[in-house]
Amino acid sequence: MKSEQLMETIQKYLELTWSPEQIPNTVLKGVISFKTIYRWIYDGTILLGDLSCLRQKGKRRKPRETRGRLNIRTSIHQRPKEVNKRHTLGHWELDMVVSSHGKSKDCLATFAERQTRFYVTIKIENRSDSEMYRAISELYELFPKDTFKTYTV
Template sequence: MIESKLCERWSPEQIVGPELKGKLSFKTIYNWLYKNFFDVSRKGKTAKTKETRGKFNIGKSISERPEEVKKKEVFEHWELDSVVSSRGEEQSLFCNICG
């Protein structure tokens, strides 16, 4: 009876229930399970799926900028930087017009 209920994925608490209360403890069933008295496979946790979304297109590095932009000699060069929190709750955009 106990092994058939375990195969149906009943918990030891459900198996003991009101019928066997006082005659058998659910802790005893857990001890039997840990000692492999029953031929029942453990369910276990499911594996988390890996991230399948694409990665950010980072673009060019700051070191690859032209010299006139690095020296900030030419007007109308925009510098943008964005910051997104790791939890995705907050976002910020910084803009600087050099010249």
């Protein structure tokens, strides 16, 4: 329920340095949630990017993480039908596991062969594409060349 009057009321109280949590709990009881107010603030519907009236000035909001992209990837929808049926050897799924333990950002490159369900993990230094390519090269050295037909990332 985005009405002009509701927006003006929220804007007024935010400029009076009320927190987005205080407004729905006092003035707008049951009309709107504080999460909706935050969403409107961060998408520019209210305050228009001026977060200086917020107590934390928007500092507590974590920036969206952007994930790396590998140029060798094939969409699951584009891979051959024989891959889904698991009738032939050599179709691999690649992924990356990142530790969230403390400040550590240890990573593992994971490789799964679809037919045999054989898994290989290789420790990599970070989430960069160069490290993933290094892990793929390492995997290539472990098996004969005809073991690799397709990759799905």
